[in-house]
Amino acid sequence: MEAFLHQVLAGLATGGIYASLALALVMIYQATHLVNFAQGEMAMFATYFAWSLINAGMPYWPAFLLTVVFAFVLGVVIERIIIRPVENAPVLAVVVVFIALLVILNSVTGWIFTYTIKVFPSPFPAEPIFGRYITSHGGGAIGVTLVVLLLLYLFFRFTPLGLAMRAAAQNPASARLVGIRVGWMLALGWGLAAAVGGVAGMMVAPIVYLDPNMMGGVLLYAFAAALVGGIDNPAGAVFGGFLVGVLENLLGAFVIGNELKLAVALVLIIGVLVVRPSGFFGKVFVTRV
Amino acid sequence: MSRRQLILLALLLLAACALPFLVSNYRTFQFTLALVYAIALLGLNMLTGYNGQISLGHGAFYAIGAYTAAILMDQYGVPYWATLPAAAVVCLVAGFLFGLPALRLQGLYLALATFALGVSLPALLKYHHLEKWTGGVQGIVIDKPEPPFGLPINADQWLYFFVLAVTVLMFVLAWNLLRGRMGRAMVAIRDHHIAAEAMGIDAAMVKSLTFGVSAMYTGIAGALGAIAIQYVAPDSFNFFLSIVFLVGIVVGGLASISGAIYGALFIQFVPNIADEISRAAPWAIFGIFLLGFVYLMPMGVASAVRLALVLARAQGAK
Numbered sequence: 001m002e003a004f005l006h007q008v009l010a011g012l013a014t015g016g017i018y019a020s021l022a023l024a025l026v027m028i029y030q031a032t033h034l035v036n037f038a039q040g041e042m043a044m045f046a047t048y049f050a051w052s053l054i055n056a057g058m059p060y061w062p063a064f065l066l067t068v069v070f071a072f073v074l075g076v077v078i079e080r081i082i083i084r085p086v087e088n089a090p091v092l093a094v095v096v097v098f099i100a101l102l103v104i105l106n107s108v109t110g111w112i113f114t115y116t117i118k119v120f121p122s123p124f125p126a127e128p129i130f131g132r133y134i135t136s137h138g139g140g141a142i143g144v145t146l147v148v149l150l151l152l153y154l155f156f157r158f159t160p161l162g163l164a165m166r167a168a169a170q171n172p173a174s175a176r177l178v179g180i181r182v183g184w185m186l187a188l189g190w191g192l193a194a195a196v197g198g199v200a201g202m203m204v205a206p207i208v209y210l211d212p213n214m215m216g217g218v219l220l221y222a223f224a225a226a227l228v229g230g231i232d233n234p235a236g237a238v239f240g241g242f243l244v245g246v247l248e249n250l251l252g253a254f255v256i257g258n259e260l261k262l263a264v265a266l267v268l269i270i271g272v273l274v275v276r277p278s279g280f281f282g283k284v285f286v287t288r289v
Numbered sequence: 290m291s292r293r294q295l296i297l298l299a300l301l302l303l304a305a306c307a308l309p310f311l312v313s314n315y316r317t318f319q320f321t322l323a324l325v326y327a328i329a330l331l332g333l334n335m336l337t338g339y340n341g342q343i344s345l346g347h348g349a350f351y352a353i354g355a356y357t358a359a360i361l362m363d364q365y366g367v368p369y370w371a372t373l374p375a376a377a378v379v380c381l382v383a384g385f386l387f388g389l390p391a392l393r394l395q396g397l398y399l400a401l402a403t404f405a406l407g408v409s410l411p412a413l414l415k416y417h418h419l420e421k422w423t424g425g426v427q428g429i430v431i432d433k434p435e436p437p438f439g440l441p442i443n444a445d446q447w448l449y450f451f452v453l454a455v456t457v458l459m460f461v462l463a464w465n466l467l468r469g470r471m472g473r474a475m476v477a478i479r480d481h482h483i484a485a486e487a488m489g490i491d492a493a494m495v496k497s498l499t500f501g502v503s504a505m506y507t508g509i510a511g512a513l514g515a516i517a518i519q520y521v522a523p524d525s526f527n528f529f530l531s532i533v534f535l536v537g538i539v540v541g542g543l544a545s546i547s548g549a550i551y552g553a554l555f556i557q558f559v560p561n562i563a564d565e566i567s568r569a570a571p572w573a574i575f576g577i578f579l580l581g582f583v584y585l586m587p588m589g590v591a592s593a594v595r596l597a598l599v600l601a602r603a604q605g606a607k
Contacts (some may be wrong), residue, residue: 035397093583097579099532100579101576112294135514220404227401259417265410273401274393
């Protein structure tokens with residue numbers, strides 16, 4: 001029982017990280033109906049930025065905030081320069097652009113920071129502070145995820161800019177007619193998603209260690225989380241993230257062993273796509289032919 | 290096919306046959322790998338270029354083909370040439386089965402599902418219950434085929450000719466398939482799903498079959514690749530292999546048979562050159578080429594070559 005509880009809590013901790021990244025994916029999906037395959041690498045790049053700041057002697061939390069800003073700017077710039085030209089292109093072209101972005105970010109990071117695995121600090125103390133079932137970093141990661149969620153909710157629900165962004169995502173034509181600059185709203189959406197992803201990267205780096213390929217598996221779980229929850233539903237994505245985290249940990253610890261953990265994500269993704277493509281909470285779309 | 294094209298092809302084949310006698314053994318080996326890639330790219334191009342189904346996980350089928358060949362040779366002592374049909378059948382079935390659920394997925398979702406396949410396959414290959422066959426993390430080492438019938442060539446050259454023969458066969462088969470009923474049906478489904486069905490094409494069947502045939506091509510390439518490199522290990526089939534294939538078809542040219550060759554030469558030789566700059570350079574260059582081709586030349590090198598030929602002919606006619 002003790003081991004079980006321990007695994008569930010550990011699952012919730014990684015689940016929070018998956019939830020953040022899944023949330024980033026959903027934000028971009030809502031605005032553009034695209035799934036950003038480079039989301040993980042963008043987060044990884046931002047985490048390296050944080051690492052260099054901390055390595056240069058900056059305290060953790062200022063570096064954290066600066067990285068969030070950096071990730072935001074990175075997201076906006078990428079949307080403006082790289083994604084804009086293929087806005088109305090066929091899906092294949094867009095997917096290829098995402099993959100190109102993934103590859104470029106990955107190799108540029110390897111080039112600048114080398115491929116050596118680095119240790120990334122955790123802002124939370126080493127001794128357990130949330131009881132003996134969960135590490136303090138795990139508990140802290142859950143807390144950070146919840147704070148990010150709350151901030152996003154408040155932003156989208158109660159600010160004029162948030163409202164404008166929702167309008168631009170839901171109905172670009174009408175939004176444009178009432179004077180919202182839809183193109184910039186998309187860019188801001190990308191920026192926010194990148195910032196949320198950056199937070200996920202900084203939370204996961206102390207667990208998986210910092211290297212240019214660290215987000216491969218995490219991104220896969222985030223995809224699974226987003227799909228399980230419904231790819232157009234932010235709350236669903238968060239629920240999916242926690243669910244996938246717990247499921248992965250329990251199955252890995254008690255049923256199939258650690259080696260096949262990634263296969264859980266594969267089965268979940270294909271299973272959800274085939275059985276219920278809209279996920280638990282997504283809108284069911286009916287296509288008229 | 291016009292007479293002129295036939296002569297051109299014959300000359301090309303002649304040049305390909307002369308090649309291993311003109312360059313070093315190491316270069317011969319590299320060209321062998323380029324041919325292997327050409328088969329894999331042809332397979333992916335059928336699916337993505339002709340049929341419009343995006344796959345980000347074709348490295349998985351390459352791996353299945355490679356492991357089929359390696360296990361058959363290592364465990365059961367099957368001769369290397371006999372592993373190709375086996376790899377073909379295994380991958381045809383695997384591809385067809387994966388293609389069945391994939392039918393319900395389009396565009397982005399299919400890309401997601403295949404992405405998951407590509408990312409998670411190395412972990413499956415390392416699975417310790419399969420270690421008896423797959424050799425786990427260490428992989429499998431296999432023997433290099435010797436030239437038969439006492440031919441006066443060395444092993445590298447023989448391997449090159451063997452792969453060349455298979456490549457020519459696979460290209461002729463693909464050419465036949467793609468200009469026939471099946472190929473037309475594939476293109477029709479890509480261009481307009483509903484119109485194709487209204488014309489009596491069984492879209493579900495054609496799409497699954499295309500997935501199967503595409504996987505079969507890639508699997509045969511995987512088996513040949515394993516024989517050429519004499520080694521298979523889970524980490525050589527990571528997600529980036531699938532991206533390499535995607536780079537190959539985008540650079541070579543989507544929906545083009547000759548594009549597979551241009552793409553294969555690109556993915557084989559450009560990293561070699563770029564490697565001298567830095568370990569990260571090949572991937573940076575791949576990424577930049579991907580972006581460049583999508584923005585500037587969406588139909589790849591093949592379309593550029595076609596355009597150059599047309600222009601040259603127009604010049605000549607003046």
